[in-house]
Amino acid sequence: MLMGPGPSDVPPSILEAMAQPTVGHLDPAFIEVMDAIKDLLRYAFQTDNRLTMPVSGPGTVGMETCIANLVEPGDTVVVVENGVFGRRMKAMATRCGAEVVYVEEPWGRAIRPHVLAETLEQHPEASVVAFVHAETSTGALSDAETLVDLAHQHGCLAIVDAVTSLGGVPVRVDAWDIDAIYTGSQKCLSCTPGLSPISLSERAVNHIRNRTTPVQSWFMDLTLVMEYWDDQNGRSYHHTAPINALYGLHEALRRLHEEGLEHAWARHRQHHTALKAGLAALGLAYIVPEGERIPQLNAVTVPDGIDEAAVRHALLHEHQLEIGAGLGDMAGDIWRIGLMGHSCRAENVRTCVRAIGHALQAQGLDVDPGAAVASAEGTLASQQAATA
Numbered sequence: 022m023l024m025g026p027g028p029s030d031v032p033p034s035i036l037e038a039m040a041q042p043t044v045g046h047l048d049p050a051f052i053e054v055m056d057a058i059k060d061l062l063r064y065a066f067q068t069d070n071r072l073t074m075p076v077s078g079p080g081t082v083g084m085e086t087c088i089a090n091l092v093e094p095g096d097t098v099v100v101v102e103n104g105v106f107g108r109r110m111k112a113m114a115t116r117c118g119a120e121v122v123y124v125e126e127p128w129g130r131a132i133r134p135h136v137l138a139e140t141l142e143q144h145p146e147a148s149v150v151a152f153v154h155a156e157t158s159t160g161a162l163s164d165a166e167t168l169v170d171l172a173h174q175h176g177c178l179a180i181v182d183a184v185t186s187l188g189g190v191p192v193r194v195d196a197w198d199i200d201a202i203y204t205g206s207q208k209c210l211s212c213t214p215g216l217s218p219i220s221l222s223e224r225a226v227n228h229i230r231n232r233t234t235p236v237q238s239w240f241m242d243l244t245l246v247m248e249y250w251d252d253q254n255g256r257s258y259h260h261t262a263p264i265n266a267l268y269g270l271h272e273a274l275r276r277l278h279e280e281g282l283e284h285a286w287a288r289h290r291q292h293h294t295a296l297k298a299g300l301a302a303l304g305l306a307y308i309v310p311e312g313e314r315i316p317q318l319n320a321v322t323v324p325d326g327i328d329e330a331a332v333r334h335a336l337l338h339e340h341q342l343e344i345g346a347g348l349g350d351m352a353g354d355i356w357r358i359g360l361m362g363h364s365c366r367a368e369n370v371r372t373c374v375r376a377i378g379h380a381l382q383a384q385g386l387d388v389d390p391g392a393a394v395a396s397a398e399g400t401l402a403s404q405q406a407a408t409a
């Protein structure tokens with residue numbers, strides 16, 4: 022059971038889709054699959070953006086693709102960090118030759134819009150703003166709509182990391198007017214790792230067309246990638262697409278479409294509420310304040326005197342359950358429990374609460390795993406009654 026910060030459990034239908042025979046990357050049947058993926062991605066991202074496609078590579082490649090295409094040497098880029106992933110954006114923008122204005126916000130909290138507003142007032146030369154919507158290192162959700170609006174008020178394009186948010190909480194690319202967004206296949210989409218869907222607005226595409234220098238990465242240069250992914254001038258080879266991985270993504274997106282985004286968001290919220298009740302009964306406290314949390318990543322403080330690595334070891338070896346450790350500045354202090362995509366199920370919530378309860382008990386903590394499971398169970402039952 023995968024209940025860490027991703028990858029999440031992959032449903033059998035996705036693995037079966039990936040086991041279908043490999044065809045050529047320009048086979049007309051495969052071109053149809055590519056077109057279907059682009060349409061399903063437009064639904065998942067809630068956008069009509071023409072440039073909507075999966076990049077061949079993990080979420081980090083989606084991040085680097087957006088930055089490499091929108092940033093030119095000498096540009097001023099504002100990166101707001103409130104966790105591990107913002108740091109990467111800074112490093113990437115710096116390698117693209119940008120002057121990075123780096124805003125460090127407290128970890129475990131949402132980004133404060135007034136801090137971005139003040140930074141943009143001090144840096145009228147800025148052309149791009151980048152931030153993470155749902156920080157997987159802490160489980161904090163920022164108000165992407167407001168932050169993007171601030172970027173536009175100051176003449177900047179906005180790059181949004183939706184690797185953990187897409188499919189778990191609302192992400193509305195067109196309504197929020199996001200310029201460039203990327204996600205990952207292995208979090209709330211519950212596909213295997215290795216693909217990074219992206220979507221770029223018309224404004225962002227024009228910005229790329231008007232660059233004065235070529236994109237420093239040949240592989241990530243979207244003007245070249247689109248010769249393969251977009252049919253305007255006929256398809257031609259750019260790189261050999263990961264055919265079978267894309268079959269899997271197609272099935273993952275088909276499943277999300279079948280469930281419906283609103284239902285997927287509600288499912289994440291409901292199971293998060295049940296997990297929270299179980300964790301509270303075990304005395305585990307969230308690091309992110311209520312109201313700033315994402316349901317799909319539950320970061321809780323390791324109780325005093327508990328060997329956090331020994332607990333994860335016990336979960337893995339006695340319960341076949343993986344949860345995440347703390348990243349970066351929070352390593353050793355927290356656990357990160359994922360409820361992403363197919364991992365976001367009643368069975369997983371029960372197993373997780375019971376297993377953590379037993380592992381804490383084994384280390385001498387006075388907790389009642391049975392009562393904690395009952396508490397999670399009670400929450401699930403009352404939610405089912407409410408939606409029935």
Ligand SMILES: *Cc1c(COP(=O)(O)O)cnc(C)c1O
Pocket residue numbers: 027079080081082084106153155156157158182183184185205214215
């Ligand atoms: C996981 C994650 C990434 C990186 O994705 P990879 O597939 O590991 O490269 C980037 N941003 C956020 C917020 C993530 O959670």
